[in-house]
Amino acid sequence: MRTAVLAAIGDELLSGVRREGNCAALAWRLHDAGWRVESVEVVPDDPEQVIGLLRRWVGRTELLVLSGGLGPTHDDRTRDALSAYLGSPLRREDALYDRIVARYDGELRAALERVRSSQSLVPEAARGVYNPEGSALGIVFERSGTQVWSLPGVPSEFAAMVEGALGGLLLPAHRWASVVLAGVPELRAVERVPEVIGDPGLHVSVLPSFASVELIVRGEPERVRAAERLIRDRFPDDALPEGCATLQEAVLHEARGRGITLSCAESCTGGLVQGALTAVPGSSEAFLGGVVTYGDEAKRTVLGVVPGILERHGAVSGECARAMAEGVLRLFGTDLAVSVTGIAGPEGGSAEKPVGTVWFAVASMKEGTVRSSAFLRNLRGDREGVRERAVACALSALWRSAGDERQFMDLQERV
Template sequence: MKHAVLIAIGDELLSGIRREGNCSWLAWRLTRAGWKVDCIEILPDGKDSLSKYLKNWVGTTDLLVLSGGLGPTHDDCTREALSSFLKVPLETADDAYDKVIARYPADMRILLEKCRDTQGTLPRGTRAVHNPQGAALGIAFEVSGTKVFAFPGVPSEYRAMAEQELAPEMATIRNGTASVLVAGWPESLLKDRLAPVISRLELHISILPSPGLVEIFMRGDPEDVVRAENEVRLLVPGDCLPPGARSLEEAVIQGAARRGLTSACAESCTGGLVGAALTAIPGSSAVFFGSAVCYSNSAKKSILSVSDDTLKRCGAVSSQCAAEMAEGALRVFGTDVSVSITGIAGPEGGSADKPVGTVWFGIAGKGSTKAVEKLFHGDRNDIRGRASMFALQCLWRKVSETEE
């Protein structure tokens, strides 16, 4: 098994001003490719701490990837740290930097020329890594059997350069790992249901909960992994996302496309989060027609035809309103299935009968409509996020009811 160490650099990460995501993203990609990520470190700005970690890991790991510290400001010290570690001076990589700034308009090139002696330099003998998204060059070299890459910390630049430079290393081993996403199960109950699989000592199994889903990640001998994945799908039939779907929104779009179904949403407290999730998936325009964000009662009446009697007698957060919203979305968009969301996200607006976190969902299509109530906990963002995930789950299950 190949080993990797990932290091992120920046005081803003240690202080919490920014969240580290680059190393986590690359760790996931490498793990699926059969690598063992031994360590993820977050270091402060400054060359001394990085030099120490370079000495610790170079020669003991196969791959070392650095994130950050390659910009033009005073606190960007990765180049200097690498130069000091390799005991070579910094040199300007003019050809490589010319290629980068050639993408920019003339007025921007004038500004980037002022950064040539920082963003365009690298330690002598190392290779310049082209940056397809930004202006700072990356750095690559190999010492004592360790491949070292330094990429800028801007997430779009980091990921683009990692895809460009590490594609072979990140290629997924198809049968050496498997991931099954299970909807509708709390982690505590799912682990008991899957105990026959989880107890197998020949497999490395991780249980990774997130709002709306629990991921079962398995790594080991290809035959053992295939057998375990099949068993997981048999133990929770109907709750596993289909192979190839990495999220509920992907499962909705892929399932609707396979079955020739169209879908729509009507959203109140989620304010368009469900529609945003669905439209982020490539190909969604073929099967998802739209989301009506109807936050006020007047919008629910005028756009979705929710009756005035329902709003006065039952309220906007009720089974009746959720059902009428879902049916209204079917009419407005002319789709086969729909889901609606109406609830109390807080922090105000709750009552003894309908506390903060009460959310009703309507699911309509195929000649039937039903409403489901859920009570979510957390702050306003938590409740809205969990409600969005549950709405996607409802839509996925409705789509799945139709035979292919």
């Protein structure tokens, strides 16, 4: 298997001012193309440390890709480090830089000419790489069997140059498959498919989150296909449909496939469930609309929640959640609706209903009859965490209800 090492250069990455994304994105592409990424590193804008990185890996890996440090300012020092490492003075590569300058007019062209003395420089022992998005040339050379590519760190420039310059190295050599299991704990997912996990011919990544666990399988095409079939057979009720990476995609896929329309009523999530659904292209085919009824008065006037429910049980209750789901179902005339009402915190909780108490309900219209089912979750985390988990629970309930009549009445156990 071919090997690669990736390194991001920049003080801002080590301080947390900026997050590193270039190497992460490239690592995925390399894995998909059959490479083994041996290391991903972050180093400061210090020529000595960049030189140390080169000395560690040149001759030990086939590909070394550096991101960052090629701009025109005082802290962009990667080209100086490459020059020192190679023992090769910097020279201007004007013909290549002219192609960049020619893309611009007026003040922008004048600005690029002012930084030509730095942006066009590459070591004599290397060659420049055209930048289709920005002004800094990339740099490439080979030494001791290692190809070294140094590219600008601006994400759009890095991505464009990877595609243009490294594209030939990223052609898929191995097939991969992803299966997302909703509501399945990580340990259970692994224990149920020991044949896949233990297959030496497969590389399996297990990526857990609150609402789901994703199994990514890489290997030879036949083995991958067999592994994907086995996982789906073992989890017939929990595997999201093929091509769906998220719960909201699965909800809409199921609804469109069955000709079901959807609506949503939210309180503590403040529209986040609707936002997740409408972020999926084509969601309007199934999702007709929703409301945010944050206060009790809105629940009464918009959704028709009767005052007695609020007085006897409170807004955070199964009774209120069911009334909200039934109200929004009637309001939009949909086949299926979900509601969320709870206490996201940090204040508002009590001994009886602590922060993180969230009620959900799903309502359906069938042959003129409205049915509803509610369930409770006690969610952990700060305000953002509770709301994020509540969205996942609501979407999971909606997906299961849209796809399986049996699961509609069994949400307390399934979501």
